[in-house]
Amino acid sequence: MERTLKDLKPGESGKISTVKGKGPVRRRLMDMGIIQGTSITVERIAPLGDPIEVKVKGYNLSFRKEDAENIIIE
Amino acid sequence: MTKTITIALAGNPNCGKTTLFNGLTGSKQYVGNWPGVTVEKKEGRLKDKNNDILVVDLPGTYSLSPYSMDEMIARNYIVEDAPDVVVNIVDASNIERNLYLSTQLMELGRPVVIALNMMDVAESRGYNIDVEKLSKLLGIPVVPIIASKKQGLDKLVDVVVKVTKKEIAYKAKYADYGEKIETKIKWYIKSFEGNPLLDKYSPRWLAIKVIEEDKTVKKLLNMENEDVAAAAERMSLEDDLESFIADKRYQFITDIISKSLKKPKDILTLSDKIDKVLTNKWLGLPIFALIMYGVFYFTFDLVGNRLLDMIDVFFAETLAGWVSNILETIGVSEWLQSLLVDGIIGGVGGVLVFLPNIACLFLAISILEDSGYMARVAFIMDRAMRKIGLSGKAFIPMILGFGCNAPAIMGTRTLEDQNDRLTAILINPFMSCSARLPVYTLFAAAFFPNNEKTVVFSLYLLGVFIAIFIGLIFKNTLFKGDSTPFVMELPPYRIPTFKGLTIHVWDRVKGFLMKAGTLIFGACMVLWFILGFNFSGPVELTESIGAGIGKVFAPIFAPLGFGNWQAALSLITGILAKEVVVSNMSIIYGIAEEASSQAFAQALAGTFNQLTAYAFMVFVLLYTPCVATIAVIKRETNSWKWTGFSVAYQFGVAWFVAMLVYQIGSLLGF
Numbered sequence: 001m002e003r004t005l006k007d008l009k010p011g012e013s014g015k016i017s018t019v020k021g022k023g024p025v026r027r028r029l030m031d032m033g034i035i036q037g038t039s040i041t042v043e044r045i046a047p048l049g050d051p052i053e054v055k056v057k058g059y060n061l062s063f064r065k066e067d068a069e070n071i072i073i074e
Numbered sequence: 075m076t077k078t079i080t081i082a083l084a085g086n087p088n089c090g091k092t093t094l095f096n097g098l099t100g101s102k103q104y105v106g107n108w109p110g111v112t113v114e115k116k117e118g119r120l121k122d123k124n125n126d127i128l129v130v131d132l133p134g135t136y137s138l139s140p141y142s143m144d145e146m147i148a149r150n151y152i153v154e155d156a157p158d159v160v161v162n163i164v165d166a167s168n169i170e171r172n173l174y175l176s177t178q179l180m181e182l183g184r185p186v187v188i189a190l191n192m193m194d195v196a197e198s199r200g201y202n203i204d205v206e207k208l209s210k211l212l213g214i215p216v217v218p219i220i221a222s223k224k225q226g227l228d229k230l231v232d233v234v235v236k237v238t239k240k241e242i243a244y245k246a247k248y249a250d251y252g253e254k255i256e257t258k259i260k261w262y263i264k265s266f267e268g269n270p271l272l273d274k275y276s277p278r279w280l281a282i283k284v285i286e287e288d289k290t291v292k293k294l295l296n297m298e299n300e301d302v303a304a305a306a307e308r309m310s311l312e313d314d315l316e317s318f319i320a321d322k323r324y325q326f327i328t329d330i331i332s333k334s335l336k337k338p339k340d341i342l343t344l345s346d347k348i349d350k351v352l353t354n355k356w357l358g359l360p361i362f363a364l365i366m367y368g369v370f371y372f373t374f375d376l377v378g379n380r381l382l383d384m385i386d387v388f389f390a391e392t393l394a395g396w397v398s399n400i401l402e403t404i405g406v407s408e409w410l411q412s413l414l415v416d417g418i419i420g421g422v423g424g425v426l427v428f429l430p431n432i433a434c435l436f437l438a439i440s441i442l443e444d445s446g447y448m449a450r451v452a453f454i455m456d457r458a459m460r461k462i463g464l465s466g467k468a469f470i471p472m473i474l475g476f477g478c479n480a481p482a483i484m485g486t487r488t489l490e491d492q493n494d495r496l497t498a499i500l501i502n503p504f505m506s507c508s509a510r511l512p513v514y515t516l517f518a519a520a521f522f523p524n525n526e527k528t529v530v531f532s533l534y535l536l537g538v539f540i541a542i543f544i545g546l547i548f549k550n551t552l553f554k555g556d557s558t559p560f561v562m563e564l565p566p567y568r569i570p571t572f573k574g575l576t577i578h579v580w581d582r583v584k585g586f587l588m589k590a591g592t593l594i595f596g597a598c599m600v601l602w603f604i605l606g607f608n609f610s611g612p613v614e615l616t617e618s619i620g621a622g623i624g625k626v627f628a629p630i631f632a633p634l635g636f637g638n639w640q641a642a643l644s645l646i647t648g649i650l651a652k653e654v655v656v657s658n659m660s661i662i663y664g665i666a667e668e669a670s671s672q673a674f675a676q677a678l679a680g681t682f683n684q685l686t687a688y689a690f691m692v693f694v695l696l697y698t699p700c701v702a703t704i705a706v707i708k709r710e711t712n713s714w715k716w717t718g719f720s721v722a723y724q725f726g727v728a729w730f731v732a733m734l735v736y737q738i739g740s741l742l743g744f
Contacts, residue, residue, distance in 0.1 A: 018317075019317065024559050025561065026316075027139060027141065028136075028559050029561055030316070030317060030320040031136050031174060031320065032136060032561060033170065033171045033174070035320055035324055036317075036321060043346075043349075044349075044355075046353065046358075046453055046454055046456065046457065047354070047355050047358040047359050047454055048455075048456075048457040050456065050457045051453065051457070053349075053353070055340070057168075057171050058169075058170060058171075058337075059168045059171060060345075060346075060349075060563065060564040060566075061561070061562070061564065062453050062560075062561075062562050062563075063559070063560055063561045063562070064560050067559070067561070
């Protein structure tokens with residue numbers, strides 16, 4: 001079973017293997033630096049359970065858990 | 075002989091672009107809209123020794139794909155309007171991701187100068203940037219600045235002018251897209267030779283866009299009807315072209331960064347520490363509620379309404395009384411007096427009375443935005459708001475609607491997605507504003523003497539429910555389609571600058587006065603006439619044209635249970651402003667304005683009973699908002715169509731729901 005970003009808990013890091021999915025979300029994520037080989041850390045989950053906040057390329061980004069599922073971690 | 079130099083400011087959101095824009099242009103700014111859309115366009119002038127410079131602020135974007143309006147506006151302006159220089163503001167403390175846009179800007183073909191901003195923040199994080207090396211590796215000028223302290227701006231302008239006059243060598247370097255694609259690019263560039271379009275467009279850019287299947291460029295090159303084989307060949311270049319190209323761009327950047335930037339291992343910034351508390355699993359929501367309460371209290375209670383009352387009293391009593399006396403003394407005719415005092419002074423007062431709330435609201439919103447907390451609001455509320463079809467950022471304008479809808483609707487500017495924004499604007503008036511409260515308290519006290527609080531609360535709740543319901547309907551019909559993905563940067567917390575805040579607030583206030591103010595004033599004058607005159611001259615309210623209109627429209631309200639002209643006329647006055655409904659009702663029913671609720675109950679009992687009173691309140695809750703709100707809707711949507719729609723559909727919803735209340739209530743025997 002592949003490990004996805006959704007499997008990482010706050011404080012855990014990993015290296016991005018690929019970004020699955022299609023369409024505007026994927027494009028946007030890649031524009032923001034979520035691409036193969038980049039290191040990513042999960043910072044926290046929002047108080048209501050979604051979205052999640054990550055640290056990537058030196059800055060903080062947030063997106064929904066359902067999109068985190070498409071980010072495959074090595 | 076000074077030709078105007080035009081520069082375009084481009085950069086990521088949150089990189090200090092606005093601060094730079096303000097620093098360069100000061101108060102010589104003009105705010106408008108990009109043609110045909112509701113996206114704000116800012117232009118300003120900069121006078122530098124011998125040069126006249128026009129500065130155009132482009133929307134902040136992370137990329138230049140053809141998929142969002144902001145990105146298309148930025149791209150189109152640079153490619154079509156061909157500014158002399160594109161000044162790309164890059165946040166030095168976030169340099170890697172910022173350069174992604176830079177690589178795309180450089181490909182467009184216009185000269186790019188990088189303004190490397192927030193050098194102080196980068197330094198405080200231990201970053202060591204070799205600016206000269208960076209410039210050499212990119213092939214373009216890089217000027218370090220600290221926009222918030224106005225440092226480096228002169229040097230920046232100097233470099234921009236020199237680049238325009240070709241006094242500085244300019245040779246941009248490009249990302250290498252790998253052998254297969256680069257070969258294809260060369261092939262296309264060769265095939266473009268002799269094409270007159272090359273005078274305007276960069277051949278490399280055109281080639282890359284064709285390979286990316288960009289519809290606009292293909293149309294430009296008349297490639298829409300090319301054969302399938304050519305298209306198929308392009309597709310086979312790389313498995314996943316999108317990902318491949320993004321990858322190559324970032325590789326280009328990472329390579330440059332490794333040679334020009336030294337940074338310590340990731341440290342915990344002050345921002346991170348603050349977020350540990352503010353977006354904390356347990357503390358996040360309570361703190362947010364507290365801050366929202368503070369904003370509401372400040373805007374409406376503490377400052378806003380106090381100033382509002384002061385202005386109201388000044389116009390309605392002090393100034394009006396003063397002018398009345400003068401006019402009477404010099405023997406001016408009654409109707410002229412009324413025109414000047416009730417019409418003009420009343421109208422102007424009716425506009426100015428909103429200023430305190432708007433100024434306070436925008437001060438609060440600006441502080442939230444500039445400090446970075448607004449992004450946290452969207453982060454915290456997204457899950458809940460998404461369930462009702464809106465985004466996290468829509469939460470604040472909706473809540474503020476409970477105070478006053480006009481400034482709340484202006485506050486929807488923070489929503490970037492146009493459909494989200496339109497939905498938020500159209501459902502905001504269902505959040506029962508404070509001006510409607512006097513009508514509720516009056517009727518509740520008169521008809522539900524021991525249950526006032528429950529009745530009033532039920533109305534507020536109904537308003538929220540209808541807002542959500544209609545919002546979901548809009549989302550699934552009118553504004554159907556993929557909503558913008560929620561991918562949002564959480565910028566580091568910053569202390570807002572005083573100058574930034576004042577410019578922001580003044581912008582909004584000025585916009586309100588000029589655009590909405592004139593409309594409100596006009597509407598007030600029309601209503602002044604309708605409610606104070608008929609064709610024989612000035613008359614009492616009950617004899618006016620308005621009363622006549624009320625009599626004509628009264629039957630419309632029959633299925634709602636209050637098909638009488640008094641109710642209809644009161645509702646017409648309510649379009650002027652919700653708070654005047656009560657005072658006008660006292661005129662219509664012939665009772666003193668300060669009358670007790672029993673006196674009102676007696677007077678109203680002739681035309682209302684419990685059920686119809688409730689139906690009436692429901693109608694007041696939901697129907698067309700006051701002229702100020704209508705004017706603001708016009709301003710924010712930039713469209714008479716949507717404004718008209720808003721007026722009509724709200725009337726429709728109000729009529730329908732109130733009718734249901736009355737009909738079902740009657741059936742149930744109330």
